[in-house]
Amino acid sequence: MDVYRHIALSVAIWLPIAFGVLILLGGRRYPRLVRPLSAVGAGGTFLVTVPLWGLFRAGSYAMQFRESAPWIPAFHINYALGVDGISMPLVLLTSMIGVIVVIAAGPAVKERVAEYFAAFLIMEGLMIGVFSALDAMLFYVFWEAMLIPMFLIIGIWGGPNRVYATIKFFLYTFLGSVLMLVALLYLYYRAGESFRIAAYYHLPLGLTPQILIFLAFLIAFAVKIPMWPVHTWLPDAHVEAPTGGSVVLAAIMLKMGAYGFVRFSLPIVPMASHELSGLMITLSLIAVVYIGLVALMQDDMKKLIAYSSIAHMGFVTLGIFLFRRIAMDGALVQMISHGFVSAALFLCVGVLYDRLHSRAIHDYGGVANRMPIFAAFMMLFAMANAGLPGTSGFVGEFLVILGAFKVDVWYAVLAATTLISGAAYTLWMYKRVIFGPVTKPAVAGLSDVTGRELSFLAILGAAVLILGVWPAPLLHVMSASVHHLLWRPGVRLAGATP
Amino acid sequence: MHIRPVLPEIIVFTMACVILLADLFWKRRFKGLMYAATQGTLAAAAVAAYAARNETPRVILHGMMAADYLSVILQIAIFAMTAIVLAYSRTYMTERGVFRSEYFALALTGVAGMCVMVSAAHFLSLYLGLELMSLSLYALIAMQRDSVPATEAAMKYFILGALSSGLLLYGLSMLYGATGSLEIGKVAAALAALPRQDLVATLGLVFVLSGLAFKLGVVPFHMWVPDVYEGAPTGVTLYVSAAPKIAAFALFLRLLVEGLHGLSGAWQEMLVLLSFLSMAIGNVVAIAQVNIKRMLAYSAIAHMGFLLLGLLSARVSGYADALFYALVYALMTLGAFGVIILLSRKGFEAERLDDLRGLYNRSPWYAWVMLLFMFSMAGIPPTIGFYAKLAVIQAAVSAGFYGLAVAAVLFSVIGAFYYLRAVKLMFFDAPVDAMPLRPGRDLRWVLSLNGLAMVLATPWVGALIGICRAAVRGFP
Helix, strand or coil: HHHHHHHHHHHHHHHHHHHHHHHHHHHCCCHHHHHHHHHHHHHHHHHHHHHHHHHHHCCCCCCCEEEEEEEEEEEEEEEEEEEEECCCHHHHHHHHHHHHHHHCCCCCCCCCHHHHHHHHHHHHHHHHHHHCCEEHHHHHHHHCCCCHHHHHHHHHHCCCCHHHHHHHHHHHHHHHHHHHHHHHHHHHHHHCCEEEHHCCCCCCCHHHHHHHHHHHHHHHHHHHHHHHHCCCHHHHHHHHHHHHHHHHHHHHHHHHHHHHHHHHHHHHHHHHHCCCCCHHHHHHHHHHHHHHHHCCCEEHHHHHHHHHHHHHHHHHHHHHHHHCHHHHHHHHHHHHHHHHHHHHHHHHHHHHHHHHHCHHHHCCCCCHCCHHHHHHHHHHHHHHHCCCCCCCCHHHHHHHHHHHHHHHHHHHHHHHHHHHHHHHHHHHHHHHHHHCCCHHHHHHCCCCHHHHHHHHHHHHHHHHHHHHHCCCCHHHHHHHHHHHHHHHHCCCCCCCCC | CCCCHHHCCCCCHHHHHHHHHHHHHHHCCCCCHHHHHHHHHHHHHHHHHHHHCCCCCCCCCCCCCECCCHHHHHHHHHHHHCCCCCCCHHHHHCEEECCHHHHHHHHHHHHHHHHHHHCCCCCHHHHHHHHHHHHHHHHHHHCCCCCCHHHHHHHHHHHHHHHHHHHHHHHHHHHHHHHCCCCCHHHHHHHHCCCCCCCCHHHHHHHHHHHHHHHHHHCCCCHHHHHHHHHHHHHHHHHHHHHHHHHHHHHHHHHHHHHHHHHHHHHHHHHHHHHHHHHHHHHHHHHCCCEEHHHHHHHHHHHHHHHHHHCCCCHHHHHHHHHHHHHHHHHHHHHHHHHHHHEECEEEEEEEEEEECCHHHHHHHHHHHHHHHHHHCHHHHHHHHHHHHHHHHHHHCCCHHHHHHHHHHHHHHHHHHHHHHHHHHHCCCCCCCCCCCCHEEEHHHHHHHHHHHHHHHHHHHHHHHHHHHHHHHHCC
């Protein structure tokens, strides 16, 4: 076990990347090996990450499973990895979604199969790297490197308008992150030439530099989350991306922005975070209320779920910047929950799209008559998206709303409108797609889910229910890290210690 | 006499003459032998340079040449780049009937000139090396006599090059007037004794910097770059785009940093302007190009702007960063032009961006290789281009140029667009040209290695920067 502690994260990062490169190189010559190899790569990574949960010492906020080696000594850049209670669940989420994406890439992927799996495996490794990097520059390298596979995934396997969408996606996110690079370089010199993220936590920075750094980080993270008003790339990217791309985008990449706030903005520039929390809360509430209304008007199912993702991520940022213990817990649970729910909904749309090659709501109707099992699963995920008690979607939203009550009743009232709008857009879509008589001839010919589809829907369904009914283990794992985040010695983000 | 440090120059120059003479006697035979002899010369010169790596830094040959680690590193880089150029252009130049001894001889004299440039310790030897390189370049560009664009490009380059050499000489003469010496070390010492804002010396600096900026191709002295890149045969563009940039960069180090360090405040301000304008104009204008060689020319201008970020920090670590950037850039640009050569064939010049269309369907491997070059030029990790950008931007931040650093990263976003467009053409579009690619063996292997180096160098970035740091150790 001791060896495991010292190599687990590296293996989780490099195993999928190695399999990805292998598939890229050999996939053309041996096309029949592509799927088994990717299954082994993704499954192996998942198995490597599972013991993280068991071996994690939940009472400690310290980084665990640490590794460190000098990488670029000239700039004091280290290959330093480690996870705490906040990042460990995200690593697990990533490896789990990795498996699901590999299962979900069914016969619909016909072109350039090897490259498809390779891109996803490489991206999985990079995403785990983002969540476990303890060195700011290593973090940045993983963060940026992810753009390359995603650019190709949307551009090669996407829909008709894919080129526009993928270039927009790339330039938006690249623009966001380069300013973060300058901020990191500034911190590097302030911290006496160190890229250790933890070294930035104790810097005595004045308010003006704090605010500038906060804004530089904000642009990087807000684009990734995405927050209103820099969200416009997301619907385009989602609509054009293949199902697997949408799943990874919604389930994991969006979480990176929120993770960035928790790992960088809050601890490094606490004064600026406080100073600008009003702005952040306003932007979050606009996302929750306004984007919720926008989602209502969509006819494209993927676009609808994309907008609902923005609204749900608004809850995450709201929870983070309320600076209340309960709201922070809620935001972090919401991150994991949204990972399951949005992935499941995009997969549901993928299941329908594979059959009818349409994402338009008006092309469907009465699907329940032909696909009862599918309808049942989609019902579960729709309910979770709407925040029904008993599903994971409820826990996060409820905790955030509770936290908002403690700060300002109006925040809570505005945030709670999501319970109405979320239910409205999700269930209205569900009603129009699934219920009613079968009026379209194409729908009449639908067949119910295959075993493959059933397997990933069942895994995600179980996850949604377990997290919804019993979130305590997750809260327990995060507890010490969240406490340390809010009440670090010397910096009290959330007022007096409880 | 201390011959050992100048042994590489002697080897290269002697072999250039030998190859030229041998061709007179054995007309049109042993063409493969000439190629092998040239590559062998470069290898031998690299070994000779490497053997001199441990010499104590000093000035030799009556103050003419500097023997230090910097010139060793730069010379080896120049030999390696030229060897790659010859390997890439072999099929291309053969098909166009110019893979002849003149080509090898001119390439070698150019290399000799660059070697003198990078280790010059005296205004005269520096100028001699510069002219030797420039004249070889003019002749190389005009080698295809019957090609109108090539002749035009050579003419433009020659006239503008002569003008810039004149500016440089004028500046050097003023410095001589101000300090009374032509030796770089003595000039530096004399400048230190002058009052801070000596008018003659500052005016001399302006002219010297203009001349140098021209050779490096930075705005506003960049007009020749796109025309020469476009007009020259691609095999020669390859040559012009890599090693001469390294040599020109060495002139900045030798003249500005070693010689005119006393005026560093003045040249810092000028370099800020040059760097900003180059990044802005290079990146923005590149977007409008449809000719891929012109696009890469503007990209070169932008990259030279980034390179200056390292220099203008006026810190030793910044010079190392700029040196690292120059070497990385040379490798990237060689690869990108290598892919253009790959796409060309007898009677067909791949010049338009559209010629990249559907490369992924025609040859997935080379599409991936080009993708690595493009993302490396755009500065996206994990490619080596990112670490180079990180190094120079870090240098600018370390010297307190925050605004310029922000401008640099924003321009790199603008620049990312046209590199992405190239990737889009290769990967997302269907091919218009179904001719299979038949790269020669040299091109195939070296290009693949060059491409893989873009990512596989990642774990050794630290060591490479360490070498660059060692090369500029002892600079003021």
